[in-house]
Every structure is written in C-alpha cells, then in structure tokens.
Amino acid sequence: MSTIQDTAYPQLKKDLSARELAVIYTPTADECAFAMGVSARKPTQALLLIQLKILQRLGYFELLSTLPRVIVDHVCSSAQMRVPTMRELKAYDASGSRSRHLQKIRDFIGVQRFVETDWSWLDQVAREAASTKQELEDIINVLIEELVRQKFELPGFTQLVRAARAARNAVNTAIFKSVTEQLSAEQRQMLDDLILQRRGVTLWDQLKREPKRPAVREVAKFLEHIRWLKSLGHGLPDTREMAVTKRHQLMLEARALDAKDIRTVKLIKRHTLAVLLIQSQLEKATDDVANIFIKIMHGIDNQAEERLRQYRLDHAEQTDRLIGQFREVLAAMQEGESAKKRVANMERVLGDDPEQWIIQCDEHAAFAGNNYLPFMLKPYGNKRALLYQCLDVLELQSSSQDDTLVRAIAWIREWRTARREHLDLAVLPKGIDLKRWLPDAWYRLIAVVSPEDEPRIHRKYLELFICMSIMKDLQSGDLYSAHSNDFDDYREHLVSWDEYGGELSRYCDITSLPKDGAGFVAQLKAEMSTLAKQVDDSFPENEFVRIGDNGLVIQRLDRKQDPPELALLEARLKEDMPPVNILDLLTESEQWLDLHRLFGPLSGFETKIDDPRKRFITTLFCYGCNLGPTQTARSVQGLSRKQVAWLNLRHITEERLDKAIVRVINAFNTFALPKFWGTGKHVSADGTKWSIYEQNLLSEYHVRYGGYGGIGYYHVSDMYIALFSNFIPCGVHEAVYILDGLIKNESDVQPDTIHGDTQAQSAPVFGLSHLLGIRLMPRIRGIKQLVFYKPDRKAKYDHINSLFTEAINWELIERHYPDMLRVAISIKAGRITPSMILRRLGVASRKNKLYFAFRELGRAIRTRFLLNYINDVELRRVIHQSTNKSEQFNDFAQWLHFANDGIIAENIRHEQRKVVKYNHLVANMVILHNVHTMSRTLKVLQEQGVPLSEELLNRLSPYRREHINRLGHYSLDFERYQSAMAKDIKFTL
Secondary structure (H helix, E strand, O other): OOOHHHOOOOOOOOOOOHHHHHHHHOOOHHHHHHHHHHOOOHHHHHHHHHHHHHHHHHOOOOOHHHOOHHHHHHHHHHOOOOOOOHHHHHHHHOOOHHHHHHHHHHHHHOOEOOOHHHHHHHHHHHHHHHOOOOOHHHHHHHHHHHHHHOOEOOOOHHHHHHHHHHHHHHHHHHHHHHHHHOOOHHHHHHHHHOOOOOOOOOHHHHHOOOOOOOOHHHHHHHHHHHHHHHHHHOOOOOOOOOOHHHHHHHHHHHHHOOHHHHHOOOHHHHHHHHHHHHHHHHHHHHHHHHHHHHHHHHHHHHHHHHHHHHHHHHOHHHHHHHHHHHHHHHHHHHHOOOHHHHHHHHHHHHOOOHHHHHHHHHHHHHOOOOOOHHHHHHHHHHHHHHHHHHHHHHOEEEOOOOOHHHHHHHHHHHOOOOOOOEEEHHHOOOOOOHHHHOOHHHHHHHEEEOOOOOEEEEHHHHHHHHHHHHHHHHHHOOEEEOOOOOOOOHHHHOOOHHHHHHHHHHHHHHHOOOOOHHHHHHHHHHHHHHHHHHHHHHHHHOOOEEEEOOEEEEOOOOOOOOOOHHHHHHHHHHHHOOOEEHHHHHHHHHHHHOHHHHOOOOOOOOOOOOOHHHHHHHHHHHHHOOOOHHHHHHHEOOOOHHHHHHHHHHHOOHHHHHHHHHHHHHHHOOOOHHHHOOOOOEEEEEEEEEEEOOOOOOOEEOOOOOOEEEEEEEEEEOOOOEEEEEEEEOOOOHHHHOOHHHHHOOOOOOOOEEEEOHHHHOHHHHHHHHHOOOEEOOOOOOHHHOOEEEOOOOOOOOOOHHHEEEEOOHHHHHHHHHHHHHHHHHHHOOOOOHHHHHHHHOOOOOOOHHHHHHHHHHHHHHHHHHHHHHHOHHHHHHHHHHHHHHHHHHHHHHHHOOHHHHOEOOOOHHHHHHHHHHHHHHHHHHHHHHHHHHHHHHHHHHHOOOOOOHHHHHOOOOOOOOOEEOOOOEOOOOOOOOOOOOOOOOOOO
C-alpha cells in the first residue's frame, strides 16, 4: 500500500523552526476578528484559531488533541490567549460544538466539505489520471491537486488510496479488454505459444533479443529476427492511441517478466503485455536497423578517407615524378626557337609512349583535392547485400513533398540483381534529372560516356550515392520509417495548429517572447544592434581582447589565488570528518530519505518483498559501484546473487531512479553550505566515456578517449550536484542532448542557464534554447573559426567591423517563426524531447526549411552571446568555473564506479542506462552525505573559534573522498545510524 510519505498529501512537520511557526501559524487581524465574531469566549476563540491555521496548512482538519504542542502554544501566544490544557482539547474534540465551528471555518476560508455525492466526480478525475499514470502515488497526487484547485477539504488519505486503486484497476482492465477483444483466435493462440518451452529458451525470451556488435553475420541474424517480429506483429491491434506513459509503463512490466512469470498473469493482461512487447521490440529493432545502416555507411565513408590518405602516401613518389616531368616539358618548350623545334623537344622529353603519362595524370586527378569517392566502391561491395536487407526492413518514406529519393530507392531495389555495370539513362524513373540532383563530384563518377558518345549510368556508383543520401536524410529527418521510434516522422509528435493557437499567448507570456514573427525579429535585431554598438565603443578599453593579424585573440584568465587560510581549513576538515565505508554512507543517506519506498513492484499488485530497505541498498551498491550481483553476494552477507538481480529487474526502472535522484537533490538544496558554491541558476553539461564490452550496438570506438564504450552525459549544477544523466553512443553529437536535462529536471533546483563544451556551439542548439527560454553559454574554443553575423548588412563599426563576415537573414526567421515556436511549445507540452528534434536539426537538410530557420536564428543568438563573451570577463570566468565543476563530477562519479575496472558488464542497452543512473544516484547520495558532515564539522569548528568567511566556504567542494573506504567486507547495520539529517545549518560570517 502506498504510504502518505510517498505522496503530496499534506502533513505536519515534527520539528518546526521559530521562523516556520511565525510565518505559517501566526493568526492575522482578520482571522482574530473572525474568531471573535463566532464566539465571545476567549478559550473558544483560541480553539477556532488553532483549527483555522491547521486547515490553511493541511487542507483538512486534525483532532486538536493530536497536534504538536508547539503549534497550539504559538497560536495562543500570538493571539494573546490562554493555552488550553490537553484535557480541554480532548473534551472539545468530542463535543458537538466542534462540527458547527468547522463549518464556519470552511465558510470563512471558502473551502467546501467533501461529501458522499462528490465521490462520483473524484472517481472520474481518478480515472483520467489513471489513463496516463500507473503509480498509485502519482494518481493520488493528481487527486490532491484537483481537490485543492476546486477548493475542497481533503478527504482521508486511505479514501484517496482506495479511489486511486479502483480507478487504476478499472482503467487497466478496460485497456486489457479492448486489446484482447481485437485479437483473432489465431492471434491469441500465437501469443499463448510464445511462453511455451522451446529447447530451453522460449519465444518470449527470444522477443527481447538485442543486437550485438554489427558484424556481417550478426546483422544478417538480427535482420532475420526482425522479419520474425514483423510476422508476429502483423495485424495486431494498434496501441499507439494509448497514453505514452501508460504504454511505456506496461511495456516495462512486460520486459521485466520472464516466461515463467508471464504464465501466472491473468489471460487478458498477458495478451495485452505480449502485444505491447512485440510492438515495442519491433520499434526498437527498427531503430537498431536504421542505426546499423548509418554505421555501415559511416564505416564505408571512413574507410574511403583512410584509403585516400594511404594512396597519397603510396603514390607520393609518382606525384613527384609527374611534377618533375611537367617541369622538363616546360623547360623543353622554352629551349626551341620555333614551334616545330619546341614540339620536338617535348616529344624527346615525354619518350615514345606519352599515353602512359596521360593515364598517370588522370589517375592522380581522380583523387585530387579530397576526392575519396572512388575508394568507397570496394567496401560498399562487401556490405551491399546487408544494406539492401536493411532497406527491406525500414520501408522508408519521405517527410516532405520531394519524394525523389524514395523513388530512387524503389528503383535500385528493382535493379538489385542486375548484372550490367552500366545502364542507359532511359531506365531511370521519370522525373529524376541526374544533372540537377547529383553533386558534381558524384555526377562525374555516375554519368559515364559510352563509345557511341551517349551518356550512361554507372550503376554501383549510383547505388552508393543513394545509400549515402539515405544515411543523411535519415539523420536529418527527411526520411522516416513508420515502424520506428527514433526515426519516425517527428511532425506527428508536434502539437496541432489548433493547439498551438490555444497555447501561444500563455507560452509567450511565460518566455517573454513576441507572438508574431515581425515583432520577434524587430526585438532581436534591436538588441543585437545595441549590443554590437556597446561592444564596439568599449573595445579599446578591453585589455583582455584584441584583433590581431590572425583574427580575434582572447587573453587567458588568471586563476584566482586561494586564501592562505584555505589549506588550514582543508586540513581540519580532513582530520575531523569521521571515516566511513561506502555502504554505511549509503545506508545512512537512504534512511534519511526512505528512497526504498520509491521502488515497489512494477505492476503495483505483487506482494511486497521482505526487508525492502536492505534489498534496495544492496542493489544500489551492486550496480552503482559496479560490483555485480555475484561479488555483492560475497561482500554483503545475507543476500544471494539472484535476490540482488531480481530486484533490479522487477522493481527498478530509469524513471524511478530519476525520482530518487530528485529526492536527493531536494534534500541537498535544504542546506546552507551549497548556496556559497552557486545560485542553482547555472548548470553545465559534459560527457565522459564509460567502458563497455564490444558485443553490443551502443559500443563504439571513441577517438578522443580511446577504447570502446558509450558516453555518460551529465548536467551538473553550479552547486556541484548532478541534476540529470543520460547514456548515449560515442558517435553522436553530445550537443543534441544538452537541453534534455533542463526540460526533464523536476527537482527544486531549476537552472535557466546552461554551459557546455565546444560541441554546444551548434547554431540550431542556440536557436532552440532561446525559444525554450534557456540561456546557452558554452565554453568557446577556436573562436577564430566562428562567424559573427551582422544584425544589419549596412552597419559599420569602428573597432570590431572585421569580426563580421555575413549578415542575418531576418526574412527567413520571420517567415518560419510560427513553425519554430510550434516545436518549442511541443517540447514544453512533453510531446517531443529537444534531442528528438535536434537529431534532425544537427544534419544539414536541403528539403527541411525548419533546419535553415533554426540555423539562422541560432546564428543570431550565438553572435549575441559571442559579443557578450568577448566583452565580459566575468562571464568567461563563470563559464570556466561551471564547466570545471562538471569535469570534477565526472571524475568523482567514476571514482565511485570502482569495481570490475570500471567496465559496465551489461550488454543490454536499457540496463546500461540504468547502471549510469545507479551511479548518478550513488554519487549524489555521497555528495549529500558529505555536505551534511561538512556542515556539522564546520559549525563545530566555528564554535571552536576557527574563522569562516564567504571566500573560504566558496572554495570548498563536496567531492571529498579521503574519508570514504570503498573496499573491504561490508555489513548492513541499520541500528548504527538512527539520527535525522540535520538541515539548514547556518554559518555566522
């Protein structure tokens, strides 16, 4: 059963500070006048005021005899009335006057009493909430929010629990019946057959197959697996009308159940879970095929570039010989006095066979510049069959009216088995003009001239160009696959234009953006013009920036010197902070926050496990520190390997780990010490490589870090705590995910400014962040290569004019402003994520006008930022400090992920993402514990006469590790830590 602590149901705090009593429980003059109007007796007035303040605080009444005495004493003393005795309070609770007084209090505040006839309305609210939510706590919170909004007195908590559970059961049963009734008898039999034993492995287990490293044989097997999935999924009910959150929750439950467990589920639910698992696995598998196709084409591209480099090395001698020969020809030309003599000299130099020199020149010219395209043909031939199989699975469609590429794909599939190397132009689909469609470099390879001087097509080169175009258009969103998730048509996720019109005013009020494109352009253009003028005027006095012969030069900032007292303070902290092993630290932190309550059974209906706190802490330690279930069972007595692994599979999801992380962040935010480190309004995003085994699709070789792995991508607050984490492939542009952390962040720490590394300089990222009301301020490297755009083409500046090379196309921004705002509103509405749209905008698209609009807007916003960047030395310092904190967190998190050489042993991608979340949670819990210990230690030091200043506290960090023992034999001792977390420890500076 859900507990009251897991919900937003209001409760009285056990420990109240003097400030909280004064702010919350002090009666106003109007309230005192109300009490006097109800009764002339002072004791009764006191009782009325106490109940009035309780109703205002909780939204419901409590028996006065059960209230903390500190509240009763404060209300009475504030109203200058005698404090009633416990006997008087109990007598009043049992009196008939109480109900009459309660109604008068409700009327005064404007709150309705919740009666029996209101349950039908609340049941409807509960059903609406249950249609999108599965956790009882979430449904209860919706009920509380709606009751408060409608100004109802809150009913009892157990009544809300019963309403929420009944609504969830009713909604789930309706979903199960709806899906099952659409199944034919043959389909039901097919779903039942999935859980039958098949030589040790059931078909149910085979559904969850993950692709391994995309070698030729593995890809062929995986494509066969997808064809089987498609045969299973053909004709099954469409579940996309189901709420996304509900569908995802049920899919997680289906994925967690093995064949033995799914047999015990009632029939209609079993069939529904099977349908959802088949469809979700098919979507994921289609995404995998698209990624495999992209990786293969990237590999062909990289191999061709490498072969060109090797060719140049191997043929350097030939190139030198050609140049030498050309020089001799020129010299021979100059020696002759007549044309006949000069020709004779050249023939003598060239020898008897000048044709060989022409062949060598043609060969060199084919690879001149960076033309590596001819080298792509051989690796393409090796992968050609796999690429065609991928295309068979993807069933690609165009997201624009230009379907040239789709028709070209159909054409190459039609001519797939042709033997001829060259084809006549007449065989091309009608409407495909190679001269207009192909870039010059490709046209020279594809359009060849026959001996009859008639142009013909080099079939393999045309196939190769089409495959390269497919790769780029999949990445940009110009092509999509209907059965995919990551590569579907993103337009279907956007709010409709009717919804856009209804949300426009509210969204623009929140973000302070103009509603129309003309107003937006006028505002932004004026801001840029004013800023450029200010920067130009102050440029001569800017001692840190100059424009040299090679462009803009920014002087490196000097590091601020540490105060001399810092070393002494650090030594005292190191000496006074008590040593603790990592498991005891996690145990104490978990007891403060009761995190194990967030991790109930996925279905919400199973019998609860014994000793859930111990099981959760052990599982957190196992995966967050990378011990693995077997080693954890050896190190922690009383649990088996299966018990640890079972809890991870059946109770823990990424979403629940995120909720636990938020709870830790909120507890951290109650301390005073972090406020010396930052305001919470800045966050930095950075990635670090996590090593994983090669036998999975996510694993790639990372050029910068070396080795195979994925990227743990973190959003770290300027107060040092990490707000959000993600696990992404090495090959993707990290900036694609930079905005997700702010949009998905549900903690009390809500930043509005984000810093990133140099990858965040992408123009579309700047454009989208501005429309979302987020200030993007990345670290800048290579500023000489960045283009500054003028707000007005005619504008001239005295000192910084040379920085500007182009002007903003304001007409493009104004024309597509509604389209861009529609994307931003869709993100705020939760329809799409920033990364979903930035994946499309991160690749140049010839067809998608939205890409050009976001790029142009991003150029304007980035130029505005760059002008501030060169003009404001403190801004550069803030960016530097914030990004340093992000790098320090990366190191700290990996220090806590100490076992198994830091390699993630899981080969399943959602389990890899969970491991990163586990580690993020462990790191935040250690940070919280460190802040708690540091705060208490600093307070003691201050009482001992050690001076503390803001400058000293500002230089401290919670990434302390010298007192933490990670290794050794562990025992869970819940009796050792029973003290509550001491919050809000203040320092007198």
